[in-house]
Amino acid sequence: MDRATRTSLFLFLIFHSDVDAANKRIRDRRPCKQLVFFFHDILYNGNNAKNATSAIIGAPAWANLTIMAGQSHFGDLVVFDDPITMDNNLHSKPVGRAQGFYIYDKKDVFTAWLGFSFVFNSTQHTGSLNFAGADPLMNKTRDISVIGGTGDFFMARGIATLMTDSFEGEVYFRLRTDIKLYECW
Ligand SMILES: *[C@@H]1O[C@H](CO)[C@@H](O)[C@H](O)[C@H]1NC(C)=O
Numbered sequence: 001m002d003r004a005t006r007t008s009l010f011l012f013l014i015f016h017s018d019v020d021a022a023n024k025r026i027r028d029r030r031p032c033k034q035l036v037f038f039f040h041d042i043l044y045n046g047n048n049a050k051n052a053t054s055a056i057i058g059a060p061a062w063a064n065l066t067i068m069a070g071q072s073h074f075g076d077l078v079v080f081d082d083p084i085t086m087d088n089n090l091h092s093k094p095v096g097r098a099q100g101f102y103i104y105d106k107k108d109v110f111t112a113w114l115g116f117s118f119v120f121n122s123t124q125h126t127g128s129l130n131f132a133g134a135d136p137l138m139n140k141t142r143d144i145s146v147i148g149g150t151g152d153f154f155m156a157r158g159i160a161t162l163m164t165d166s167f168e169g170e171v172y173f174r175l176r177t178d179i180k181l182y183e184c185w
């Protein structure tokens with residue numbers, strides 16, 4: 001092999017491994033799984049104890065556990081056990097429960113921090129997905145992290161895009177959750 005051939009072979013190999021790495025990065029950025037769910041939150045308001053799926057369990061000293069605090073609900077901590085459905089109907093057969101909490105953590109605009117799990121119990125899905133992240137809930141869509149999973153979602157990671165699909169005063173809201181997993185096993 002003369003010197004010129006060796007050089008071009010060398011460059012060819014470098015070029016190819018770069019292209020391969022770039023292709024792999026692009027391929028890896030495509031979600032390996034996409035799922036859409038809805039979950040339904042009925043907040044306790046003083047007279048719906050039977051139907052409520054969530055309750056204020058912590059409030060600032062200037063507020064109480066029945067009515068959301070003023071100043072964008074700042075300081076309220078809500079625990080929930082909400083039904084998850086495949087479509088937007090509260091009365092559809094649930095495929096699992098969304099269980100966790102949200103904390104209102106900004107005084108001048110409605111913003112919460114979410115930490116919860118989807119615990120699946122259906123023929124379609126078993127196991128769980130765990131979520132965490134900031135929820136600037138006045139924004140049309142918000143991205144939170146899918147930080148892990150178990151069962152069908154063993155070691156899953158990705159992004160969940162939340163959208164408030166319906167909102168009735170301070171008693172009911174429905175969130176559409178578009179899940180894109182970028183790590184699947
Ligand atoms: C509880 O849910 C039922 C069925 O959806 C509804 O008819 C009833 O009005 C609800 N009760 C309260 C207190 O919200």
Ligand SMILES: *[C@@H]1O[C@H](CO)[C@@H](O)[C@H](O)[C@H]1NC(C)=O
Nearest residue numbers: 063064065066067068069070
């Ligand atoms: C809770 O606070 C709301 C509004 O600040 C007030 O109207 C209500 O009476 C309070 N409820 C209790 C049980 O203290």
Ligand SMILES: *[C@@H]1O[C@H](CO)[C@@H](O)[C@H](O)[C@H]1NC(C)=O
Nearest residue numbers: 095096097119120121122123
């Ligand atoms: C899961 O679903 C089955 C069948 O509907 C039910 O018997 C069981 O109690 C559910 N388990 C949980 C943890 O909800």
Ligand SMILES: *[C@@H]1O[C@H](CO)[C@@H](O)[C@H](O)[C@H]1NC(C)=O
Nearest residue numbers: 134136138139140141142143
């Ligand atoms: C939410 O919306 C506001 C105003 O449209 C924008 O400035 C802000 O960056 C958004 N926040 C996030 C986290 O997307």
